[in-house]
Amino acid sequence: MENEILKKHLSEGVLLVTISRPKAMNALNTQFFKEMDAVIAGIQDDPAVKVMVITGEGKAFVAGADIAEMVHKSPEEGEAFSRLGQNTFRSLEKLDIPVIAAVNGFALGGGMELTMACDFRIASEKAKFGQPEVNLGLIPGYAGTQRLSRLVGQGTALYLLMTAEMINAAEALRIGLVQKVFPPESLLDETLKIAHLITSKGPTAVKKLKHVVRQGLELTLDEGSDLEAKAFGSLFGDDSEGKEGMTAFLEKRTPQW
Ligand code: CO8
Numbered sequence: 001m002e003n004e005i006l007k008k009h010l011s012e013g014v015l016l017v018t019i020s021r022p023k024a025m026n027a028l029n030t031q032f033f034k035e036m037d038a039v040i041a042g043i044q045d046d047p048a049v050k051v052m053v054i055t056g057e058g059k060a061f062v063a064g065a066d067i068a069e070m071v072h073k074s075p076e077e078g079e080a081f082s083r084l085g086q087n088t089f090r091s092l093e094k095l096d097i098p099v100i101a102a103v104n105g106f107a108l109g110g111g112m113e114l115t116m117a118c119d120f121r122i123a124s125e126k127a128k129f130g131q132p133e134v135n136l137g138l139i140p141g142y143a144g145t146q147r148l149s150r151l152v153g154q155g156t157a158l159y160l161l162m163t164a165e166m167i168n169a170a171e172a173l174r175i176g177l178v179q180k181v182f183p184p185e186s187l188l189d190e191t192l193k194i195a196h197l198i199t200s201k202g203p204t205a206v207k208k209l210k211h212v213v214r215q216g217l218e219l220t221l222d223e224g225s226d227l228e229a230k231a232f233g234s235l236f237g238d239d240s241e242g243k244e245g246m247t248a249f250l251e252k253r254t255p256q257w
Pocket of ligand 1: 024078082108132133142
């Protein structure tokens with residue numbers, strides 16, 4: 001195996017994962033997916049990780065799938081490479097803890113798709129987003145066609161996909177693709193602050209929120225409301241997180257989760 005692509009650093013419940021293949025603009029290759037699968041599996045078994053932050057080293061977050069690895073693939077191999085990435089991104093999305101993208105630079109093609117599999121996106125003022133696949137005679141293959149329209153609406157998604165326009169952080173903020181923008185030098189600190197803010201909240205409530213919001217998008221309003229009511233109820237009762245949170249409020253103290 002080449003040197004590890006993913007650098008990991010756990011501090012006070014926040015796992016920072018840095019994609020580190022800067023000479024190739026952090027392009028996603030088979031090794032990346034193997035390593036990311038291992039990170040995801042590790043988090044599932046590790047209660048010490050409360051929030052995950054993903055960022056990139058150098059001037060790119062990720063400039064797409066590795067074009068050099070893809071160019072010679074047959075239709076069957078292309079489909080298999082697409083499914084490999086789709087499965088990894090779906091497992092990432094299904095983690096029960098929050099996953100935040102700290103987008104430091106180019107997030108193109110598979111890189112933008114990776115940010116969209118995260119729960120939300122915090123961008124540097126220098127970040128650039130785009131789905132340039134049509135420039136290569138391709139379309140996104142890591143479910144970007146599906147997630148982009150869910151995040152920004154069908155018209156904006158089709159516009160970005162069909163024109164391959166690269167947008168800056170301000171435009172990404174305007175269309176709702178990113179949630180906050182910070183100067184490049186403070187991106188990581190500010191993102192980690194947000195991650196730590198979330199770790200201070202009721203951990204079960206945060207996980208339930210993620211489940212109910214994400215699952216709800218695949219349900220009718222009535223089904224989603226039912227899911228919410230059940231999740232709401234599960235936070236009550238003796239020894240529950242809700243009991244501790246509400247009691248702490250009434251006793252004017254910090255909750256002990
Ligand atoms: N794959 C492989 N290598 C890459 C990639 C990539 N996606 N992007 C950049 N690199 C490499 C370059 O080839 C170059 O290598 P070398 O130094 O050996 O020549 C090195 O990174 C530096 O890149 P540049 O010299 O081009 O740097 P610039 O600062 O001039 O430009 C850009 C930066 C604008 C990011 C430019 O590199 C670029 O346009 N990259 C390609 C962007 C792109 O088209 N991305 C989409 C790829 S397709 C995709 O992601 C589909 C996803 C779904 C796949 C589903 C599976 C089948």
